Amino acid sequence: MPADARTGAIARRVWHCYPRIMQPAPETSIVATSRVACDGASEIPGGAALGHPRVYLEIDEKGYVDCGYCDRRFILKGGPADGGH
Numbered sequence: 001m002p003a004d005a006r007t008g009a010i011a012r013r014v015w016h017c018y019p020r021i022m023q024p025a026p027e028t029s030i031v032a033t034s035r036v037a038c039d040g041a042s043e044i045p046g047g048a049a050l051g052h053p054r055v056y057l058e059i060d061e062k063g064y065v066d067c068g069y070c071d072r073r074f075i076l077k078g079g080p081a082d083g084g085h
Contacts, residue, residue: 026070026071026072027070027071027072027073028072028073028074028075029072029073029074029075030075030077030082031059031074031075031076031077032076032077033076034058034059034076035056035057035058035059036056036057036059036065036074037054037055037056037057038052038054038055038057038067038069038070038072038074039051039052039053039054039055040052040067040069040070040072051070052069052070053069055067055068055069057074059074059075059076059079061080062080062081063075063076063079063080063081063082064076064079064081
């Protein structure tokens with residue numbers, strides 16, 4: 001077996017040994033509408049070059065949506081994920 005194949009097999013076995021723990025979203029925004037836009041740098045002054053391409057996201061019945069680029073979580077105010085705020 002080539003060395004690269006052995007390394008990959010070991011990495012796959014080690015990865016499965018650890019439980020998958022849900023990590024909290026790195027940044028959370030409470031929003032009033034179910035359609036939001038994210039560019040990853042809207043809160044950084046002059047930060048458009050520091051972000052990612054602007055994407056439009058739709059909050060579904062869970063009450064939140066996560067950006068696929070920066071993992072920012074958008075929570076619909078008064079929705080199921082709002083936690084009663």
